[in-house]
Amino acid sequence: MMDKLQQERLVVAIAAQTAAEVMLEQTIDYVKSREAFGKSISQFQNTQFKIAEMATEVEMGRAFLDQLIAEHMDGQNVVTKVSMAKWKLTDIAKKIATECMQLHGGYGYMEEYEIARRFRDIQVSSIYAGTNEIMKTIIAKNLGL
Numbered sequence: 001m002m003d004k005l006q007q008e009r010l011v012v013a014i015a016a017q018t019a020a021e022v023m024l025e026q027t028i029d030y031v032k033s034r035e036a037f038g039k040s041i042s043q044f045q046n047t048q049f050k051i052a053e054m055a056t057e058v059e060m061g062r063a064f065l066d067q068l069i070a071e072h073m074d075g076q077n078v079v080t081k082v083s084m085a086k087w088k089l090t091d092i093a094k095k096i097a098t099e100c101m102q103l104h105g106g107y108g109y110m111e112e113y114e115i116a117r118r119f120r121d122i123q124v125s126s127i128y129a130g131t132n133e134i135m136k137t138i139i140a141k142n143l144g145l
């Protein structure tokens with residue numbers, strides 16, 4: 001049972017990574033199309049910095065996750081790393097949901113815009129499949145603490 005739980009955590013990490021990538025993609029499209037004060041909001045430096053920060057986190061998350069999937073498929077014990085991926089990638093996805101909603105402005109709060117639902121739904125990712133706090137207790141234990 002404990003061995004199999006690492007697969008559940010891996011699936012949640014993959015879902016969080018994918019959600020972060022989709023939210024970023026949708027937000028890049030949105031900021032290019034929305035105009036305020038006579039120009040596209042993608043031209044504001046704050047928007048560019050936020051997008052750049054999120055793109056960096058998404059790339060780093062993808063690299064870690066790809067390596068983890070390869071190790072898991074190779075039959076290695078990935079309990080510690082999968083616990084790291086589960087808490088960190090769901091944490092990043094929640095932060096990205098918040099930033100993306102902010103960049104959508106008022107529309108981000110409206111059900112008509114997908115980011116509203118994604119913002120709400122991503123919250124559970126740090127709760128189920130073992131809470132993120134429990135992931136950290138596993139990591140600490142496996143580090144000999």
Ligand SMILES: Cc1cc2nc3c(=O)[nH]c(=O)nc-3n(C[C@H](O)[C@H](O)[C@H](O)COP(=O)(O)OP(=O)(O)OC[C@H]3O[C@@H](n4cnc5c(N)ncnc54)[C@H](O)[C@@H]3O)c2cc1C
Nearest residue numbers: 008123124125126127128129130131132133134135136137
């Ligand atoms: C949508 C959804 C689907 C689910 N699907 C399933 C499923 O298919 N199968 C299944 O078995 N379960 C499922 N769950 C249950 C889920 O795994 C639990 O909700 C989760 O493990 C947290 O348990 P709890 O809700 O009792 O919260 P609690 O254990 O009461 O935790 C509340 C808070 O206290 C913290 N906490 C608790 N213990 C510690 C500790 N020792 N150290 C530090 N912090 C601690 C938690 O991290 C959390 O922040 C699902 C939950 C949801 C919301």
